[in-house]
Amino acid sequence: MNLKELAQKLNLSPTTVSRALNGYPEVNDATRDRIMAAAKRYNYRPNTRAIRLATGRAMAVGHVFPVATKNEIMNPIFADFIAGAGEVYGANGYDMLLSVVADGAEAATYRDLKSRGAVDGVIMHAVRTFDERIATLQELGIPFVSHGRATGIEGDYSWVDVNNRRAFLRATEFLLDLGHLRIGLVNGREDMDFAIRRRTGYVDALVGRGLVPDPSLMANDEMTELAGYRAANRMLAEANPPTAFVAASMLSGMGVRRAIEGHGLKMGRDVSVIIFDDELSYLRNGDDLPIFTATRSSVRDAGRIAAQMLLDLIADPASGPLHRLLEADLILGQSTGPAPRAA
Amino acid sequence: MNLKELAQKLNLSPTTVSRALNGYPEVNDATRDRIMAAAKRYNYRPNTRAIRLATGRAMAVGHVFPVATKNEIMNPIFADFIAGAGEVYGANGYDMLLSVVADGAEAATYRDLKSRGAVDGVIMHAVRTFDERIATLQELGIPFVSHGRATGIEGDYSWVDVNNRRAFLRATEFLLDLGHLRIGLVNGREDMDFAIRRRTGYVDALVGRGLVPDPSLMANDEMTELAGYRAANRMLAEANPPTAFVAASMLSGMGVRRAIEGHGLKMGRDVSVIIFDDELSYLRNGDDLPIFTATRSSVRDAGRIAAQMLLDLIADPASGPLHRLLEADLILGQSTGPAPRAA
DNA sequence: ATAAAAAATCAAAGCGGTTTCAAAATCTTT
DNA sequence: AAAGATTTTGAAACCGCTTTGATTTTTTAT
Numbered sequence: 001m002n003l004k005e006l007a008q009k010l011n012l013s014p015t016t017v018s019r020a021l022n023g024y025p026e027v028n029d030a031t032r033d034r035i036m037a038a039a040k041r042y043n044y045r046p047n048t049r050a051i052r053l054a055t056g057r058a059m060a061v062g063h064v065f066p067v068a069t070k071n072e073i074m075n076p077i078f079a080d081f082i083a084g085a086g087e088v089y090g091a092n093g094y095d096m097l098l099s100v101v102a103d104g105a106e107a108a109t110y111r112d113l114k115s116r117g118a119v120d121g122v123i124m125h126a127v128r129t130f131d132e133r134i135a136t137l138q139e140l141g142i143p144f145v146s147h148g149r150a151t152g153i154e155g156d157y158s159w160v161d162v163n164n165r166r167a168f169l170r171a172t173e174f175l176l177d178l179g180h181l182r183i184g185l186v187n188g189r190e191d192m193d194f195a196i197r198r199r200t201g202y203v204d205a206l207v208g209r210g211l212v213p214d215p216s217l218m219a220n221d222e223m224t225e226l227a228g229y230r231a232a233n234r235m236l237a238e239a240n241p242p243t244a245f246v247a248a249s250m251l252s253g254m255g256v257r258r259a260i261e262g263h264g265l266k267m268g269r270d271v272s273v274i275i276f277d278d279e280l281s282y283l284r285n286g287d288d289l290p291i292f293t294a295t296r297s298s299v300r301d302a303g304r305i306a307a308q309m310l311l312d313l314i315a316d317p318a319s320g321p322l323h324r325l326l327e328a329d330l331i332l333g334q335s336t337g338p339a340p341r342a343a
Numbered sequence: 344m345n346l347k348e349l350a351q352k353l354n355l356s357p358t359t360v361s362r363a364l365n366g367y368p369e370v371n372d373a374t375r376d377r378i379m380a381a382a383k384r385y386n387y388r389p390n391t392r393a394i395r396l397a398t399g400r401a402m403a404v405g406h407v408f409p410v411a412t413k414n415e416i417m418n419p420i421f422a423d424f425i426a427g428a429g430e431v432y433g434a435n436g437y438d439m440l441l442s443v444v445a446d447g448a449e450a451a452t453y454r455d456l457k458s459r460g461a462v463d464g465v466i467m468h469a470v471r472t473f474d475e476r477i478a479t480l481q482e483l484g485i486p487f488v489s490h491g492r493a494t495g496i497e498g499d500y501s502w503v504d505v506n507n508r509r510a511f512l513r514a515t516e517f518l519l520d521l522g523h524l525r526i527g528l529v530n531g532r533e534d535m536d537f538a539i540r541r542r543t544g545y546v547d548a549l550v551g552r553g554l555v556p557d558p559s560l561m562a563n564d565e566m567t568e569l570a571g572y573r574a575a576n577r578m579l580a581e582a583n584p585p586t587a588f589v590a591a592s593m594l595s596g597m598g599v600r601r602a603i604e605g606h607g608l609k610m611g612r613d614v615s616v617i618i619f620d621d622e623l624s625y626l627r628n629g630d631d632l633p634i635f636t637a638t639r640s641s642v643r644d645a646g647r648i649a650a651q652m653l654l655d656l657i658a659d660p661a662s663g664p665l666h667r668l669l670e671a672d673l674i675l676g677q678s679t680g681p682a683p684r685a686a
Numbered sequence: 687a688t689a690a691a692a693a694a695t696c697a698a699a700g701c702g703g704t705t706t707c708a709a710a711a712t713c714t715t716t
Numbered sequence: 717a718a719a720g721a722t723t724t725t726g727a728a729a730c731c732g733c734t735t736t737g738a739t740t741t742t743t744t745a746t
Contacts, residue, residue: 002732013696018734028694048459049395050732053701058392060440067426067624072643074426076625079417083410086443095461096441097403100429115388117702118438224625225597251625254568254597258634261604281410282419282594284569291601300415345702356726361704371724393702396731 001042010038021046060095061085061310062119064110066103066126068189073222074100075126076251077299080280081147084303085123092311094120107136114140121314123147123306127193143317145310147302150193158313158321160306164194164276167295167328168201171246171274174293174330176209179339180244180272182217184235186228186256188248190220195248198276202246223248228255229262236263236271243339244272250283253292253335272336276328290333297328344385353381364389391438395460403438404428404653405462407453409446409469411532416565417443418469419594420642423623424490427646428466435654437463450479457483463657466490466649470536486660488653490645493536501656501664503649507537507619510638510671511544514589514617517636517673519552522682523587523615525560527578529571529599531591533563538591541619545589566591571598572605579606579614586682587615593626596635596678615679619671633676640671 007014012035020027020035027035038044052058063082067074082096089096097119101109110133113119120143124133127148134153137144146159175183185202188195203213216238219231228247235242236259247253253275260271267273277285277294285292305324313320350357355378363370363378370378381387395401406425410417425439432439440462444452453476456462463486467476470491477496480487489502518526528545531538546556559581562574571590578585579602590596596618603614610616620628620637628635648667656663 003734004732014733015697015735016695019695022734026694031694043458045455045458047396047732048461049392049399049401050701051734052392053390053396053703054732054734056392056701063441065426071624072426073624074422076419076422078422079419082441083408083415083417083443086441090442090444098406098425098429098439098441099433100426101433112388115386116391118391222625224627226627226629281414281416282565282567284567286569346704347702357703358705358727359725362725365704369724374724390702393731394704396733397702397704399731 001044002047003044006035006038006042006044009042010035056117058118058120059093060097060119061089061307061314062097062099062110062113062122063125064099064101064106064113064122066106067100068222069103071222073224076223076249076283077278077280078125079282080278080298080300081125081303081306083281084298084300084305085307086303088304088307088311094311106133110136110140110142114142121145121310123310128191129193129196131193143310143313143320145306145313145322147306148194151196156321158309158323160302160309160324160326162194162297162302162326162328164197165201165204167276167297168198168246169205170201170328170330171276171295172202172205173208175244175246175272175274175336176205176211178244178272178336180242181211181339182214182240182242182244184232184242184245184256185218186231186245186247186252187218187220188223188252195220198248217242223252225251225255225258228252229259230255232256232259233262236260236265242271244336245274247273247275250275250277250280250285250292257335268335268337270340272339274336277331285331286333290331291335293333293336294331295328296331297326302326344387345390346387349378349381349385349387352385353378399460401461401463402436403440403462404432404650404657405440405442405453405456405465406468407442407444407449407456407465409449410443411565412446414565416567419566419592419626420621420623421468422625423621423642424468424646424649426624427641427643427648428650429646431647431650431654437654449476453479453483453485457485464488464653466653471534472536472539474536486653486656486663488649488656488665490649491537494539499664501652501666503645503652503667503669505537505640505645505669505671507540508544508547510619510640511541511589512548513544513671513673514619514638515545515548516551518587518589518615518617518679519548519554521587521615521679523585524554524682525557525583525585525587527575527585527588528561529574529588529590529595530561530563531566531595538563541591560585566595568594568598568601571595572602573598575599575602576605579603579608585614587679588617590616590618593618593620593623593628593635600678611678611680613683615682617679620674628674629676633674634678636676636679637674638671639674640669645669 003014007017020032122144124146127150130152131150149159149161221227245256257267260267275292275294277296279298346357350360363375465487467489470493473495474493492502492504549556564570588599600610603610617636620639622641
């Protein structure tokens with residue numbers, strides 16, 4: 001059943017039917033009711049392809065996900081971010097288009113999406129420092145929202161971000177307050193912008209207390225259990241091992257815990273751990289009683305916010321750039337305790 | 344730059360240009376070369392919206408992901424499956440459309456995708472026993488491939504699945520061979536079809552050795568760290584605790600390990616654990632030396648295979664239904680050892 | 687009752703491609 | 717060199733909707 005057929009059944013022109021269905025005012029109320037009823041009865045749904053061609057709008061949003069090429073790692077926050085964003089799209093009649101593309105080859109994908117007219121806007125993921133994608137997107141003139149900010153980019157753009165620096169500053173200060181003096185940082189990949197900001201927070205906290213950051217206590221790698229394990233393991237094997245860790249994710253933290261226990265120590269008693277918790281649905285940090293002390297900010301919420309921001313931006317590009325900085329909460333769990341007395 | 348403009352620049356009709364670009368034979372080779380060159384030079388990409396309307400094909404595949412409503416849990420295998428499938432779509436000029444929808448409300452989404460003509464086919468995720476979605480999709484006449492089979496469905500349909508029963512049979516037999524007699528099963532949600540198959544494998548192994556499965560040693564819940572921890576913790580607190588576990592996922596296994604260690608025991612020495620490993624990119628089971636002994640089958644591969652199968656099915660619906668049963672490998676890790684001598 | 691204004695409806699032209707059918711150009715054959 | 721066959725190109729219809737610019741109908745004012 002298409003518009004023309006429906007119009008015929010009603011003895012009306014497609015024009016009037018289209019207007020009635022789209023809520024234009026210049027339609028007689030009685031006529032509109034008649035049309036609405038018929039549309040429902042015949043289960044009429046306008047063809048998306050035709051709407052898109054006629055209006056020039058794609059009614060779709062693109063998410064371009066980079067995959068870390070060297071080890072094919074997908075960012076685990078992906079699923080929850082998408083879940084949040086998808087909620088918003090669904091409620092607004094937008095489709096979500098997903099491209100999974102090799103790290104660094106995103107620009108071509110954006111260009112493609114644009115020239116094919118496949119999307120009205122995109123969400124940018126996994127921002128790197130000096131990320132050249134921002135310039136690409138601006139140049140292409142696609143409305144976009146970045147999940148995370150990029151240091152070193154001049155010019156303004158829309159973003160949603162967590163206050164990573166502040167979260168890690170607080171986490172580190174929390175450990176310092178507990179008397180820990182050697183604190184390991186198990187951070188994400190060095191080229192990721194958020195990792196830099198997190199390190200800055202960590203360093204600032206140390207320096208603020210007159211401590212000198214020790215490079216051997218800072219690791220950068222994928223935020224996986226294995227990488228977390230390796231980093232912590234290495235640090236614990238040092239002559240002057242840390243008594244506490246700040247880890248960049250739940251998974252990293254789980255790796256750190258394994259390393260701690262592998263050294264015959266107990267997390268929360270011998271070694272403290274504080275993580276950044278993205279509140280991933282399948283990686284809950286306990287429930288009533290959190291396993292890890294954490295700075296917490298929901299990725300799913302970030303997805304919702306970013307999606308809504310993008311839709312706003314598509315509706316009115318002049319309203320941008322828009323920004324939203326989310327603060328992480330500090331959650332007390334079982335993984336932190338006072339620093340052990342010096343031996 | 345659209346087709347008409349490009350044709351004008353070349354002093355040709357849109358017809359010829361379209362044919363040349365789409366590889367039709369009735370175009371002079373010289374003309375074709377000229378057209379190809381111009382298309383490249385002007386960076387011409389046909390408008391997807393127009394192609395879709397003109398051809399009636401969406402050139403897009405839908406993935407409808409249910410979210411467990413009660414706790415909003417996304418299936419963690421999601422990201423890697425998508426990564427695999429996305430590769431195939433990208434290579435074939437297809438877009439991937441994602442809908443994240445509440446558990447149980449998928450039928451409406453399928454109907455919507457169909458009537459809007461938004462996709463040419465769909466991939467079905469998270470299959471439940473007696474899954475009514477299969478009938479819905481057949482009735483709608485959308486080509487589809489199911490990731491997982493559904494018990495209790497009469498009639499044939501296309502699927503890609505892992506031999507879950509066999510994997511759990513082997514895992515359980517492996518533990519039995521090591522002398523374990525009380526083996527806990529930390530399984531996925533009871534309404535998930537694969538969980539039933541896995542339990543069958545587990546039960547068959549026990550029964551095959553003359554053992555009687557103990558219901559108190561079988562748990563069903565989300566495959567999260569926390570749920571794994573809880574289930575194992577409960578079993579370990581029993582009067583006659585298990586000396587080994589079979590866990591449904593890497594995350595469950597990590598929870599089981601935490602429970603074991605919480606009881607002052609050591610995994611691999613006091614209690615053995617064997618997991619099902621989906622080879623998620625961000626949850627690698629060690630590298631050279633696996634942490635967990637596991638039955639292993641790559642979800643990303645499954646995504647690739649399912650996507651390719653769906654494209655084949657779209658190209659020639661009569662070629663189906665197609666099936667592909669993947670076998671899981673048994674991988675030796677550090678989490679299993681001989682059963683401790685009875686005290 | 688009639689002219690002017692307002693409201694409701696419609697015909698037709700897009701949107702940017704594909705595809706059918708006809709026409710033009712080139713090649714064979716005699 | 718003419719007729720017929722084959723290649724190559726093009727005009728126009730179409731996909732299913734939106735939207736512009738009439739046109740018709742109804743209402744209001746004189």
